[in-house]
Amino acid sequence: MFRKKKAIFDKINDYLIKKGHEMCMSIYLNNYNGNNIYIRFDYVKKMSVYKVVWVDLNFFNESRMEDYINSQMMTKFLAMKLVNKLTKEEHESCYDFNDDIIGDRVEVLTYFNEPREYVFDRFLPLGWDFLIDPLAMIFSYLPRGMEVFLNEIFGKYDQLEERYNYLKPVKFDLLHDDFNKLFKAQIIERGEKYFTGGKVSFLEKIENKYTAIVDGTVPYLVVLECVSDSHVLMWCNCKYPTFCKHIYAVIRAIREKKFNNFYKVRYIGSAQTLLDKVTVGNFYLCFGVEGDKLLLVTSEGNIFPANIMHKNKCVFEVIEDDDECSLSKYLEEVKEK
Ligand SMILES: [Zn+2]
Structure with a gap:
């Protein structure tokens, strides 16, 4: 350079x-x-x-x-x-x-x-x-x-x-490195409970980025971006100022291959610019619903609740659902209301 x-x-x-x-x-x-x-x-x-x-x-x-x-x-x-x-x-x-x-x-x-x-x-x-x-x-x-x-x-x-x-890429092998290198003992202990308790509800790798939702008092979003073969940028939206139990639980889930894909939805409304910021290619990662809102993940790493309906029209279509088609069914129910 x-x-x-x-x-x-x-x-x-x-x-x-x-x-x-x-x-x-x-x-x-x-x-x-x-x-x-x-x-x-x-x-x-x-x-x-x-x-x-x-x-x-x-x-x-x-x-x-x-x-x-x-x-x-x-x-x-x-x-x-x-x-x-x-x-x-x-x-x-x-x-x-x-x-x-x-x-x-x-x-x-x-x-x-x-x-x-x-x-x-x-x-x-x-x-x-x-x-x-x-x-x-x-x-x-x-x-x-x-x-x-x-x-x-x-x-x-x-x-x-x-x-x-923290908030910078750190030299850490996600699959092999000793957790003690980054995590304090009590964080490891708490994170282990999160992992074994099945709190990592969504985990998916897209290109060089792992995105995960960890269920706590509220859902926490964890993003692990592999910026090179040896360095990872790790981020969680909880308040803990450094490597937290949620990040720990997600790395454990990655090592145990406990992946669970996000729902993918496409915005089909007309106010396209409103949602530009949550796009991942031409779809959005979604991890559930809250009333009449879809819980989306923004590309900057935020949770973004988006209205399902706009002027009596459903503005999302589901492009990847779970085996029970839960999300598609839910959207149908909202539409009929
Ligand atoms: Zn956290």
């Missing part, structure tokens, strides 16, 4: 050199939450000022660089603090790669005394405290929205690693 983009860095560098910028430090957020952001701390000799420069490479047009390269002057006081701090810094280049993480790489280069490189995945490693102030100072000159990156980068220092790691 870095190599592919190198030409772009060279072009940005050439552009800034022409503007009289000398690079003191750069930070590259490489596929960080899907973002590619190039940030620099530059000295502009002819003006005797330091500037923070940033470019969002996901939205970059080489032919109109001046519109895409943003910069902001840093106050002299703060800039000198930053320079002094890093000039005195004696840390050699260091690297902290984490095989469990896809993307989310941060590449920091400094050009004080001699060029140095500090590269890590997702979280600034404990013990690299010397980078905390420089990063915080530079980020304070970036648009507000970029704070989220800084907060996550400092996740280890705030002890919020687990919170950030």
